[in-house]
Amino acid sequence: MPVTAIVGAQWGDEGKGKITDLLAQEADVVIRFQGGNNAGHTVVNQHGTFKLHLVPSGIFNPDALCVLGPGCVVDLAFLCRELADLERSGISTANLRVSDRAHLIMPWHIALDRLDERERGRKKLGTTGMGVGPAYSDKVGRHGIQVYEVRDPKSFRARVKRELATKNAILERFGDAPLDDEKVADGVLAAAAKLGDRIVDTLPLVESALAKDARVLLEGQLGAMRDLDWGIYPYVTSSNPLAGGASVGAGIPPRKITRVIGVVKAYSTAVGEGPFPTELRGEEATALRERAHEYGATTGRPRRVGWFDAVAARHAHRLNAFTELAVTKLDVLDVYDRIPFCASYELDGKRTSDMPTTLVLERARPCYETLEGWSTAITGVTERRALPPKAVAYLDRIAETVGAPVGMIGVGPERAATLL
Structure with missing residues (x-):
């Protein structure tokens, strides 16, 4: 069976959670x-509406093993x-596992994230303030703390x-x-104790799945335009959400990895700062935002909205070699006679x-x-052939x-409102 990477092909918020x-x-x-x-993957299924931030969107399948990989910060x-x-x-969350090689987001990362945004003033990046950037900075600077270190409380407290x-x-x-080092250490160790044996070396699990030809999904967060190397730096995330980063x-x-799905909205949205060429403003933006309910799943901030930007999506395709696209929220455009x-x-x-x-x-x-x-x-509509010809042309x-x-x-x- 193919290993499938699900990748955002715009600025994030494309609907990767739904596809996953x-x-x-x-x-x-x-x-x-x-x-x-900092992720906010909205999932609507028979269980209700959920906004997932860390937990993989496969959690609703009780038979699927869900993994937070070593590339995550937790x-x-x-x-x-x-x-x-x-x-x-x-x-049920019994099948969740956390890689012991992932890095920890510590309370000081959150404090430093918010401090940095405050000090940038009008040139702020628009981060979620969750500590993700500082945690990755410490990882690269070799000051990070990996999840496995909670197994030795004495050593962990000394590190903290x-x-x-x-x-x-x-x-x-x-x-x-x-911050008080004792309180910080106590809080992290208490959370680690709750997770218990969910913290594991995930490589043997993944290796075993591949050996059995299991069906594996790789779920990315954010999109190509926020990639650390290929996005609109510095208005980017601190990791690589491309298919190459998935490996x-x-x-x-x-x-x-033999299947790469690029997820795009039928129009464009962005949360955070930085250039966004097709951005709409004024009443036109408000109308699209309200019709599509475009508010950040993590921050609640109103998303910036605009028309479809094929340059950005093609840029993502050049970097990922998508085997196919998943176009979400096509129904939002139902009310427009003409679409830029x-x-x-x-x-x-x-x-x-x-x-x-x-x-x-x-x-x-x-x-x-x-x-x-x-x-x-x-x-x-339940079949592609039932779509209006002009929607097909779009x-x-x-x-x-x-x-x-x-x-x-x-x-x-x-979930069911997806045509295959």
């Missing part, structure tokens, strides 16, 4: 391969609360005391209250379909073509400009 939840019903293993609880206390919320809703001496100096320098972050040999569609940018008097670097992108103007809308409700234009075929189509928020 759908495919996970027939999966054996689902692995989150990067990011932390706030153990937050994870325990999320698991408890799921259990209260009747969802040593690291916190430096972090507290920074916090106090900017007028913030220092490292999950512990999967690259050649095992960005197939290229104008930059310094010339047209381009290549993605420029961030400062150059800020000067880019979207070049729109106008596609005909279908002006009829498609919510409730999907065909996405496939043509991005360079990958459309494999799945979302016509509503529910």
Whole structure:
């Protein structure tokens, strides 16, 4: 069976949780391969509506092993609360495992994240304030603490005391209250005790699944335009949400990944700062945002909205080689007679379909073509052949400009409202 990577092909919030939840019903293993609880994957199924932040979207299949891979950064206390919320809703979380090589988000990472955003002022990045960036910074700077270290409380407490001496100096320098090393250590160790034997070496589990030809899903967080290397730096996440990052972050040999699904909305959205060429403003933006309920699953912030940007999606395809696209929220466009569609940018008097670097992108103007809308409700459609011809033409234009075929189509928020 193929190993399938599910990757965001825009700025994040594309509907990866919905696609993962759908495919996970027939999966054996689902692995989150990067990011932390800055993610907000909304899933609507027969159990209700859920906003998952750390837990893989395969958790609703009781037969699937769900893994937080070594590429993730994990706030153990937050994870325990999320698991408890799921259990209260009747969802078994017994099959969740946390890689002992993942890095911990510590309370000082959250404090430093919020401090950094505050000090950036008008040039803030728009982070979720969950400590994800500082945790990855410590990982790269070799100051990070891996999950396995909680197994030796004495050594762990010494690490916390040593690291916190430096972090507290920074916090106090900017007028913030220092953290108490004993309280910090107590909180993390208490959460680790609740997780117990869910903290494991995940490589043997993954290796065994591959040897059995199991069905494996790799779930990414955010999207290509927020990739640390290929996104709109510095307005990016601190990890690599591309299919290439899935290999490292999950512990999967690259050649095992044979299916890569790029998830896009039928229009564009973004949370956070940075250039967003097709962004709408004023009443037009409000109308689209309200119709689509575009508010961040993690922060509740209103999302920036715009028309479909084929340059951005094609950029993602060039980096991931999508075997197919999943186009979500096509039904949101039901009410439009005519739909602007960005197939290229104008930059310094010339047209381009290549993605420029961030400062150059800020000067880019979207070049729109106008596609005909279908002006009829498609919510409730259960077969692709029942879609209006103009909706099919819109999907065909996405496939043509991005360079990958459309494999799945979302016509509503529910798991079942997906055309295959």
